[in-house]
Amino acid sequence: xxxxxxxxxALLTIAPLLAQAPxxxxxxxxxxxxxxxxxxxxxxxxxxAGSTLHAxxxxxxxxxNPANAASGTYTIKGTFTLLxxxxxxxxxxxxxxxxxxxxxxxTYTYFLVAQDGTWLVKKREGEVASDVIAKKASDAVKKxxxxxxxxxxxxxxxxxxxxDYVVNGTVVxxxxxxxxxxxxIYGIRVNHMLEVSVDGLxxx
Numbered sequence: 001x002x003x004x005x006x007x008x009x010a011l012l013t014i015a016p017l018l019a020q021a022p023x024x025x026x027x028x029x030x031x032x033x034x035x036x037x038x039x040x041x042x043x044x045x046x047x048x049a050g051s052t053l054h055a056x057x058x059x060x061x062x063x064x065n066p067a068n069a070a071s072g073t074y075t076i077k078g079t080f081t082l083l084x085x086x087x088x089x090x091x092x093x094x095x096x097x098x099x100x101x102x103x104x105x106x107t108y109t110y111f112l113v114a115q116d117g118t119w120l121v122k123k124r125e126g127e128v129a130s131d132v133i134a135k136k137a138s139d140a141v142k143k144x145x146x147x148x149x150x151x152x153x154x155x156x157x158x159x160x161x162x163x164d165y166v167v168n169g170t171v172v173x174x175x176x177x178x179x180x181x182x183x184x185i186y187g188i189r190v191n192h193m194l195e196v197s198v199d200g201l202x203x204x
Contacts, residue, residue, distance in 0.1 A: 022048035064187030086193030098185035140170035
């Protein structure tokens with residue numbers, strides 16, 4: 001009886017989390033450990049309508065569908081609409097080269113933009129994040145207008161020897177592939193305090 005009760009409690013705890021992701025999609029929450037930059041209260045809401053993904057993020061999270069993988073030379077792209085900026089700079093964008101995303105040995109690279117007109121590339125290995133390209137400002141990154149919204153089309157173009165990072169059709173930087181894992185799952189990342197929709201997430 002005690003085991004059944006524990007199992008029932010566990011199921012009730014897990015079920016709401018599973019219900020928050022569209023069919024086939026997974027998410028991994030990346031909770032803040034900074035006392036000066038805490039997460040907002042409430043649960044993440046991640047939904048899909050047609051080809052549009054919609055993320056409301058009190059906490060940061062990575063979202064992916066295990067069926068979405070890329071290797072060799074390829075381009076991944078998605079159009080990100082920032083619907084609700086945060087009170088300070090937070091980033092959102094593309095994830096690529098992912099593996100073990102739901103385990104302790106997670107790895108992925110991410111190309112993100114922010115509401116202040118900057119962009120960056122980082123990689124995650126386990127719980128450690130490090131810079132691949134430190135944040136830079138670019139006029140190609142659209143900032144929120146008077147309505148608080150902005151639209152940025154992002155691309156990662158992986159070639160034989162280099163990677164082009166593209167914002168709204170402008171290559172903001174080309175960089176060697178050295179040290180960057182590019183084969184693997186692709187998806188999106190949205191940091192905390194943001195509401196973002198994504199259209200046309202695809203590989204070519």
